[in-house]
Amino acid sequence: MPAELAFNAASQLREKSQLMSATEIDRTLLRLTHEILERHNGIESLVLVGVCRRGPALAERLARKMHAIEKARPPVHQLDITFYRDDLSTADLRPVAREGPSAYSVESRDVILVDDVLYTGRTARAALDALLPHGRPRRVELCVLIDRGHRELPIQANYVGRTVTTTDQEVIEVRLQEVDGEEKVILRER
Numbered sequence: 001m002p003a004e005l006a007f008n009a010a011s012q013l014r015e016k017s018q019l020m021s022a023t024e025i026d027r028t029l030l031r032l033t034h035e036i037l038e039r040h041n042g043i044e045s046l047v048l049v050g051v052c053r054r055g056p057a058l059a060e061r062l063a064r065k066m067h068a069i070e071k072a073r074p075p076v077h078q079l080d081i082t083f084y085r086d087d088l089s090t091a092d093l094r095p096v097a098r099e100g101p102s103a104y105s106v107e108s109r110d111v112i113l114v115d116d117v118l119y120t121g122r123t124a125r126a127a128l129d130a131l132l133p134h135g136r137p138r139r140v141e142l143c144v145l146i147d148r149g150h151r152e153l154p155i156q157a158n159y160v161g162r163t164v165t166t167t168d169q170e171v172i173e174v175r176l177q178e179v180d181g182e183e184k185v186i187l188r189e190r
């Protein structure tokens with residue numbers, strides 16, 4: 001969705017409540033970092049891959065927290081899923097691929113896909129497809145800041161910051177300093 005359409009769509013939603021503050025986001029990411037490190041016994045084979053748009057910022061934050069604990073950081077990459085979406089024809093008339101870093105390999109690595117909100121599961125499915133050209137990972141896990149339910153595909157996150165029960169009329173908006181210039185998670189209603 002073009003930025004101006006996304007802005008207009010967001011402005012037509014009324015803010016219902018704030019779900020997380022900047023401090024709560026930070027604390028949640030620290031907990032997720034500890035969960036990932038515990039399950040993998042460190043960062044030896046890890047690669048963090050952020051799903052565009054807010055996933056790369058979250059992946060970078062996780063990597064910084066891992067570095068503070070382990071004194072080493074895993075590689076961090078971003079993944080643009082624009083052309084892998086199954087709703088490409090309805091998402092935008094002229095999709096634009098975002099520039100990403102140079103090619104990277106996830107061959108035989110443990111990949112943690114990082115995204116802001118898990119909803120229907122279609123973004124995660126597209127991310128799996130987009131990841132394939134980068135090699136065959138040993139394992140792929142999903143880490144999300146918010147899981148709001150309403151799955152349309154059999155996809156489950158391995159690491160969840162917070163589970164929020166929503167209706168189909170509600171939208172969860174994650175706002176990150178790096179992308180949006182502010183830090184909070186908001187529940188909006190159509």
